[in-house]
Amino acid sequence: xSSPRYWREIPQRYRLEAGKCTDCGNIHFPPRLVCSACSGRxxxxxxxSDEGTVFTYTIIRVAPSQFVDQAPYAVGIVELxxxxxxxxxxxxxxxxxxxIGQRVRIEFRLIQNEGEAGIICYGYKCVPA
Amino acid sequence: MVGIVGxxxxxxxxxxxVEAIAxxxxxxxxxxxxxxxxxxxxxxxxxxxxxxxxxxxxxxxxRRAQIDPSEIGAVYVGSESHPYAVKPSxxxxxxxxxxxxxxxxxDFEFACKAGTEGMFVCIGLVQAGLIRYGLGVxxxxxxxxxxxxxxxxxxxxxxxxxxxDDKVVAEVEETYAYMTDTPDFWRREHQFYPEHGGRFTGEPxxxxxxxxxxxxxxxxxxxxxxxxxxxxxHQPNGxxxxxxxxxxxxxxxxxxxxxxxxxxxxxxxxxxxxxxASTLDIAKAGDRILLVSYGSGAGSDAFIFRVxxxxxxxxxxxxxxxxxLDNNKVYIDYGTYAKFRGKIRxxx
Ligand SMILES: [Zn+2]
Numbered sequence: 001x002s003s004p005r006y007w008r009e010i011p012q013r014y015r016l017e018a019g020k021c022t023d024c025g026n027i028h029f030p031p032r033l034v035c036s037a038c039s040g041r042x043x044x045x046x047x048x049s050d051e052g053t054v055f056t057y058t059i060i061r062v063a064p065s066q067f068v069d070q071a072p073y074a075v076g077i078v079e080l081x082x083x084x085x086x087x088x089x090x091x092x093x094x095x096x097x098x099x100i101g102q103r104v105r106i107e108f109r110l111i112q113n114e115g116e117a118g119i120i121c122y123g124y125k126c127v128p129a
Numbered sequence: 130m131v132g133i134v135g136x137x138x139x140x141x142x143x144x145x146x147v148e149a150i151a152x153x154x155x156x157x158x159x160x161x162x163x164x165x166x167x168x169x170x171x172x173x174x175x176x177x178x179x180x181x182x183x184x185x186x187x188x189x190x191x192r193r194a195q196i197d198p199s200e201i202g203a204v205y206v207g208s209e210s211h212p213y214a215v216k217p218s219x220x221x222x223x224x225x226x227x228x229x230x231x232x233x234x235x236d237f238e239f240a241c242k243a244g245t246e247g248m249f250v251c252i253g254l255v256q257a258g259l260i261r262y263g264l265g266v267x268x269x270x271x272x273x274x275x276x277x278x279x280x281x282x283x284x285x286x287x288x289x290x291x292x293x294d295d296k297v298v299a300e301v302e303e304t305y306a307y308m309t310d311t312p313d314f315w316r317r318e319h320q321f322y323p324e325h326g327g328r329f330t331g332e333p334x335x336x337x338x339x340x341x342x343x344x345x346x347x348x349x350x351x352x353x354x355x356x357x358x359x360x361x362x363h364q365p366n367g368x369x370x371x372x373x374x375x376x377x378x379x380x381x382x383x384x385x386x387x388x389x390x391x392x393x394x395x396x397x398x399x400x401x402x403x404x405x406a407s408t409l410d411i412a413k414a415g416d417r418i419l420l421v422s423y424g425s426g427a428g429s430d431a432f433i434f435r436v437x438x439x440x441x442x443x444x445x446x447x448x449x450x451x452x453x454l455d456n457n458k459v460y461i462d463y464g465t466y467a468k469f470r471g472k473i474r475x476x477x
Pocket of ligand 1: 024
């Protein structure tokens with residue numbers, strides 16, 4: 001991940017800030033410029049719920065190079081309590097016990113290091129509630 | 130009156146038992162378990178560090194404070210394991226909780242007392258009217274060199290305190306600091322593990338400074354040990370806080386609620402602040418609490434708090450410290466621990 005992109009996405013990555021369409025009320029995460037439901041262009045910033053349930057998940061056994069040390073690990077789609085679905089790693093979980101419908105909550109975690117000398121990228125993961 | 134408006138802690142789920150460490154180094158586990166009253170310690174996963182734990186602790190403090198984070202005028206993180214050598218941990222923390230951009234930010238370092246330093250300064254700034262609320266955090270993911278005595282105790286955890294002069298759950302009645310130049314523990318730039326001057330640990334370091342600070346603040350407040358409902362001392366192991374408590378005339382009952390080290394280990398900058406949070410979890414309005422930190426180098430900060438009735442409204446809106454310590458634990462072996470903590474060199 002490049003530093004400029006990481007920096008631009010801080011509001012989403014750190015604070016789960018989403019865009020709520022002021023015309024139709026749809027919540028977009030990450031925020032968009034144009035509403036996919038009504039083509040509206042006015043949004044208010046809302047903070048997503050920090051709890052939800054596992055909608056579906058998969059176990060990553062062959063990981064991209066920067067996540068090799070963590071494999072095997074779970075990545076899931078989590079439906080937050082405000083109805084918005086996000087994809088996130090599900091950490092601190094026994095992979096054999098992980099289930100669809102399981103309650104999880106958001107935790108702030110280190111996502112990746114840009115090498116030994118680069119910036120440290122932080123963001124959200126889900127953990128068992 | 131200035132006081133704690135909200136407080137919160139964070140403890141990682143993973144634990145390693147003292148006997149699992151002792152087995153690897155051929156050491157005698159019972160001498161640590163009975164001699165130092167240490168059973169197990171918390172271990173951070175590779176995706177947890179001082180910043181991530183500070184954020185979680187601060188979020189719990191905000192849940193209890195029920196204030197708008199943009200009204201926080203100062204964010205101070207105290208740690209000896211800041212992830213960046215240059216770039217304050219507080220920059221990430223303040224951004225993550227939504228306190229930016231009108232906020233003063235600095236990192237503190239003073240071995241195990243860096244956490245109470247941030248708290249101390251927040252109290253002063255609120256009292257001076259320079260800020261409305263201030264956030265002081267103590268957090269560490271400290272390391273002891275493999276096989277070193279510190280490896281049995283160096284643990285991970287964070288505590289966060291928001292100070293202000295409304296919505297107070299515990300008023301600050303008194304503060305006091307006691308500090309000298311004592312070379313009991315240090316780490317030079319670019320060194321991975323700290324050094325400790327064996328002969329300086331104990332009497333001229335921990336005991337002298339904690340007793341100096343405790344006696345100083347009690348004299349200032351015209352109080353004796355019996356005037357406090359609870360007391361928290363820095364916890365480098367299970368034994369030292371019990372011993373210094375006894376020397377100062379405190380009972381086990383006064384120490385017990387904040388005594389976390391036997392199953393937590395030493396969370397360095399997080400240590401005594403986490404003990405304070407755990408004590409607030411069970412305290413009642415009117416209770417008087419004495420907190421004395423200790424940081425090698427060396428010095429102690431002391432605080433006297435008086436709990437208010439608002440404690441009953443806030444204690445259960447965020448996870449209690451003792452619950453995080455006792456529940457949902459995942460035990461790991463030494464190999465996993467060494468991998469998590471970067472103690473082994475891997476093929477590149
Ligand atoms: Zn719309």
